[in-house]
Amino acid sequence: MRLFIAIELNDEIKAALRKAQGALSAFDRAVRWVTSDQMHLTLKFLGEVPDARVEEVTAAAGRVAQASSLFEMVVGGCGCFPANGRVRVVWVGLNEPSGTLAACNDLCEARYAEIGFDRERRTFSPHLTLGRVRDDRTGGKLREAVEGTRFEPLRQTVESMCVVQSTLTPHGARYAIIARHALTVA
Ligand code: ATP
Ligand code: MG
Numbered sequence: 001m002r003l004f005i006a007i008e009l010n011d012e013i014k015a016a017l018r019k020a021q022g023a024l025s026a027f028d029r030a031v032r033w034v035t036s037d038q039m040h041l042t043l044k045f046l047g048e049v050p051d052a053r054v055e056e057v058t059a060a061a062g063r064v065a066q067a068s069s070l071f072e073m074v075v076g077g078c079g080c081f082p083a084n085g086r087v088r089v090v091w092v093g094l095n096e097p098s099g100t101l102a103a104c105n106d107l108c109e110a111r112y113a114e115i116g117f118d119r120e121r122r123t124f125s126p127h128l129t130l131g132r133v134r135d136d137r138t139g140g141k142l143r144e145a146v147e148g149t150r151f152e153p154l155r156q157t158v159e160s161m162c163v164v165q166s167t168l169t170p171h172g173a174r175y176a177i178i179a180r181h182a183l184t185v186a
Contacts, residue, residue, distance in 0.1 A: 002166045003049045003178075005061055005108055007041040007101075009128065010156050013075050014039050017092060020078060021130055023149050024090070027142050031090060031131035038175060041094070041128055043101075043161060044108040046117055058179045060115060061163050064107045065181035068161075071100035075128065076153035078146050086136035090146050091127035101126055104161070104183075159183055 009017075014036050021033045049057055073096040081089040096102070105124045113119050136142055163179040 001049060001051065001054065002168070003046040003054070003057060004042055004164050004166060005044040005046065005064075006162050006164045007043060007158055008160070008162060008177075009039050009041065009075075013128075013154050013156055016075070016151065016154055017128060017130060020092060020149055020151055024130075024142075024145055027138065027145065030136060030138055030142055031133050032172070033131040034129055035172070038173065039128060040164070040175070041126060043105055044112060044120070046112065054178070056115060057112075058163050060111045061108075061161065061179060062181045064104065064111055065161050065183050067107055068104040068183045069098075069100055069186040070157060070159045070183040071096060071098045072155055072157050073101060074153050074155050076151045078130070078149040078151055079127075080143050080146050081127075087133045087138075087142050087146070088136070089127075089129055090131045090133070090142075091129050092151055094126055094128065096126070101158070 017039055018036060024031070046057065073094050075092060075094045077093040079091055079093055080087040081091065102124060109119050133142070160180050160182050162177045162181070165176045165178050167174045167176070
C-alpha cells in the first residue's frame with residue numbers, strides 16, 4: 001500500500017485553509033483544491049510498501065515519535081512551488097521556532113533509510129498544500145493572487161504523528177490513518 005508519515009491539522013487551521021482557498025476562487029478552474037479531509041503536513045513520503053512490511057514501517061514511526069518532543073507550529077503565509085514560473089502547488093507555510101519538526105523529519109529520514117527507504121533528496125520545506133495545478137496558463141495571475149493572499153498566523157501544538165495510507169482515485173487521493181503515535185512530553 002501507498003504510505004506516508006504526516007501530521008494532522010486542527011479544525012481551526014483547516015477552516016482557515018478553506019478560507020484561503022475561497023479567497024482564490026477566481027482560479028477554481030486552474031487549481032485542484034485539496035478537501036478538508038486531505039489537508040495535512042507531510043513529514044516523509046514512503047510510497048508503495050508491501051503489506052508484509054507495514055508493521056515494521058509503523059513501528060519505525062513509533063520510535064521516531066518517542067524520540068521527538070511535542071512542539072508548537074505557527075501556520076501562515078501563502079506561496080507557490082516552484083518559486084518562479086508556472087505554479088504547480090499552492091501552499092500555506094509554517095514556522096516552527098523550536099526546530100523540533102525539522103529534527104523529527106531528520107529522524108524519519110534516518111530511520112527509514114536504515115530500513116531501506118530512499119532518502120528525500122530535496123531539503124525539507126514544510127508546507128500545507130492548498131491545491132495543485134496541472135497546467136498553469138494564468139500568465140502569472142495565479143502566482144500574484146496567491147502571494148497577495150493574507151493568512152493570519154495560527155498556532156497548533158503538535159502532539160502526534162500518523163502513518164497514512166493513500167489510495168489514488170480518479171477523484172483524487174483518499175487518505176486513511178492506519179496508526180497514530182504520540183510525541184513525547186518533555
Ligand atoms: P495526488 O497524487 O492524486 O495529487 P496526493 O499527492 O495528495 O494526491 P499522494 O501522492 O499519495 O497523494 O501523496 C501523499 C503525500 O505525500 C502528499 O502530501 C504529497 O504531497 C506527498 N508526496 C507524494 N509524493 C511525494 C514524493 N515523491 N516526495 C515527497 N512527497 C511526496
Ligand atoms: Mg501525489
